Amino acid sequence: MTDVRSEIETSSAPAWAANRWLRLTSMILGGVLLLAVVQSVSDTSELTTSGTWAAALRLSVPIMLAGLGGMFSERSGIVNIGLEGMMIAGTWFGAWAGWSYGPWQGVLFGVAGGAVFGLIHAIATVTFAVDHIVSGVAINILAAGSMRFLSVVTYTPESGGGATQSPGIKSQIATFDVPVISDFFNWLEAKRIFFVSDASGIIAGLTSNLSWLTVIGLAIVPVSWWVLWRTAWGLRLRSCGENPYAAESLGVPVLRMKYYGVVISGALAGLGGAYLVVVQAGIYREGMTAGRGFLGLAAMIFGNWNPVGTMVGSTLFGYADALRLRQNEAVHALLLAVAIVLIVLAVWSAARRRYTPAIFEGIFGVLFFVWYITTDSVPSQVVAATPYLVTLLVLAMATQRLRMPAADGLRYRKGEAV
Template structure:
């Protein structure tokens, strides 16, 4: 048997398992469609039009992408068997790189600088965990602490005295180019203004992708799709994933496990650095100390919610980005409408668990559904503090609901030594 055997796939129709990925994708698409229909229904029932407006969706997409890129970085590392808690620090380095190189050399060099500094963080994590066998969590936490300190020190050294800058922030940075397709977005905007059920909501989605769309956001979306193709449709990806499932078996077939792990972790850091560039150049006007605001950790949570797959990871990131963006539109009013949405979703989860025979889980979901429904009926708004908490509460809810069917790579987080038995 040779390494080529690792890339061998069973012929079409060979077994029911061969169709499992397709069924999984269809199931995810069905869930997304059902969720969107429920969201449209809540918009009509509550009159909170900002729930699906193109403005809200555009802000949500911009808020989603840094989280999704951090989550994608975590996915690359963990599919190779390396836990990357240091995503937050690598994203911090990305924001710093975008601030310095973007200000002095323009958008393109700024993005490349952010990717390079993120990759340096990934290389340090790979050196510690893969080469020297340091515990993955310890190494990741150390990188986060180091990155926070280095960014604060270098920000003061680089940006103090510059016009518009200061010891904790860079001057305003140039913005990446945007995509505007007026002959599509203008009719979509007119249809959105009609307020029709589902049709106007779909028009909002079309307008989101055709009006003032940053090329960095498009790049992030392409990287998510490209990562799926590379990791699940190429020989390289199969070998890399084998390092996270059974590294000893992969080594016995001639796979250079160390090399694949190092490459995966460096790519992980580069992706997190790109997420930092998006934060500094698209989400805000420039670099600021602390602007990642724990998005690296949220990206890691989104990756776990997505069961270590790009599509599910992006769905989890979108939930966080959407709840983060919504208060910017109608504030507590829109978040109040989310109470009804959460009640409906929990009701659906409870019924599904009941059908599957999980009575205890079903009762828990139904009880919380009643609580959220009563909360929605007896109030008109929600406290501003809860509005700020909504993204984090959403993250906890989705992780709790998804935790029953998760399966991490078998060798994820384990220290590997060449020639070992596991």
């Protein structure tokens, strides 16, 4: 992704290069234009509708929350592959409190449930210096098992409940349309003007029928950026992930900071789980997280351990998922979009005399194009695998540009500086 993004950034007029916001805007407009063009030449209508983008938003938020959780943990130097387990705890406790009390209580309990498993991960990895991966695997096994146990005990006797699912929650969280904007762009979307209506559909999808929890989830992106990069606390937390011994020598309470990072991580993953219950399903179903914790991890890596990057990654994954759910032909049209992007990239790389990447991009671009014109649909299993495949490709191609925290995953014991 970093690759793609910077390429597109620099491909817009060089004079703009200094201005971040201008580049971002041109990138977004370019993306919308691409979708509009692809939509007009192929037999789909779902790429830019408000319905698709509303679904994409709802599907992205839980992935993003798990990813942001992973970021807090890894920025403090603790690898967290227990995100999935923490998310499972979030779904269970979210549904339990949502059913017993109400949706907002569900959110609180979901956060707390995730945080408890975060705390367990912190005790194991920070206090006892256990291997982070080992502890994460154990958390996933433990969380799945204990939630099953709790379901059997709590939900089996209830009507609508059972060993693998809870009764419905009391009510949903209120939704709202952003005043004026939502109406205006919904109206504009219906006009069917090339590009304008496409952009309007996207804006309308992102501003209509919004759940308050979605707003809170999205707000966490700038908040976590501000906390981590603009406060002393954030600097301390990140210093523990980069060089804990240096941090220690400057008086940073490293162990405590790592605890903060991992517990926040669990809380955010739990919030993601609660979101699945409270905003999407309305009940707890065993296995409803369906690997979203791992997807969050993928989105975080994809986003280079940054909040905005994590959001972009989750949006991409959520968008692919939304298209698959709404209209499979739309996914097929996406092949054309990918082909165009790759071929543009190839031309650009060649112009900058970077021939090896240019050849690869060109070959893959042509392959995607051939795939597009020779088939009518993309198997849904391929779409399901896409986020993982993309992450793997990004990791393989952009190792130079991705940088994880320097001391991420290393064991730290107080006072052991070499």
